[in-house]
Amino acid sequence: METILRVESLTKHYGKEPNSTKALNGISFQVVKGEFLGIMGSSGSGKTTLLNCLATIIKPTDGSIQMQEKDLGQLKGSQLADYRGKEIGYLFQNFELLENLTAKENILLPLSLHKVNANESKNRLELLSQYLDISELLDKFPSQLSGGQRQRVAAARALILDPKIVFADEPTGALDSKNATILMQKLAEMNQVEETTILMVTHDSVAASFCNRILFIQDGKLFHEIRRDYPRESQEDFYHRILKVMAALAGGDGNVF
Template identity: 60%
Template sequence: MGGMMIMKERILQVQGLRKYFGKNDNRTKALNGMTFDVLKGEFLGIMGKSGSGKTTLLNCIATALKPTEGKILLDGKDIGAFSDRQLADYRGSRIGYLYQEFELLDNLTGRENITLPMSIRHIDEEEGAARLAELTDYLEIGEVLDKFPAGMSGGEKQRVAAARALILDPEIVLADEPTGALDTQNARVLMQKLHGLNCEFGRTILMVTHDAGAASYCSRILFVQDGYIFHELRREFPHESQKNYYERILAAMAQLGGSADVF
């Protein structure tokens, strides 16, 4: 019985994932046998230097890339075996993706950008309006719903992008360097919002970051080097402060290869 409970808690399982680019002598091993689970409701961070395989990993989970070997299971089902229709459903509504550069459509207003996934998937208008209202309120983006991206600040764009990633109520949110294009203040606001989505709304978030400040909002961090995981940090809830956790992250980064800015 206990075993059943544990199985239920794993929302995502990455098993022996390998991704190679190129042929023979020129082959690069972007992922070199990566195995880990993402538990339902956790905020998991992935850290590592540039070129360590972090974005490749997210792209495999998002099915933008096909792994060379290994499996990715969502709720116990192998996404590599999905039919075209299952894949479209997976990409469309079971995962939400938050990009570093926002990826908003310039010719659409904030509201239109956010609701675009709903119109593609023919979501009931009333249900959609209720979701939009809840996210607008939580992410504090009411003032920019009728603006075009050109009239928004970086922080506003990223919060609009977050609303778009969340509008279909995905099981897991993939965030690729979500603070990468933001200044410190906007980065902090965004991270507080993501942290709240995780704690208050129980969202499962998998975030790639090179920033220790952003990572300090995670409940657990996997450090990646040369395409595999070689270190893990967990925040010791409830007694460990975020500041102390942040300092442990910095120490781990320093130990794993020099200065923090090469991350």
């Protein structure tokens, strides 16, 4: 299978020695095309720092990140802008929609910034609107939408340029359980039907149960990894395996079996 993302010995330190804080301490993993990967860990484990490094919001102290064969540490200027704008989508916890634009205008904003063909824009918008069940919301402003509707609009914006990978930062964090489940079902459908590659940081075990594989981080290091045995393993069974690892994380137990 094609490797989309490759992370090697990634470290991120804050402050100066000998009092520096190691937010990430030598993390390595790969993401293959069409994967739905979850990143979990307790508060302060380093999962958000990892996501910010992958999205080039912050620079790692050491190690490498490659998007296919492209070394992100070597990107500058227009190359970096293209990576952020075209090759990745980013789904925020708090939606980050522009209040003075309609849902449709918010979704299409990345297309206008990168001068995508009008017919391609229309076709992609129609497809995403159907998948995410937002066709009736396109002419409404964010203030007229519920939290769940806002996040589905934000998901369409993250997916509109058909990015190589979508980074989702606690996408269900501001939603109630019903809307969180709806969002995750929609993202899982996009992953399965469109082979959309998604990397999601979450503390929510229910949301994580929609993933194919989960990496657990503790103190900036990779603690454990589990993969759903699909189709033999049900989503509920996978959820209970996730809870077991999270309990081990909370108790500082290195043995999750």
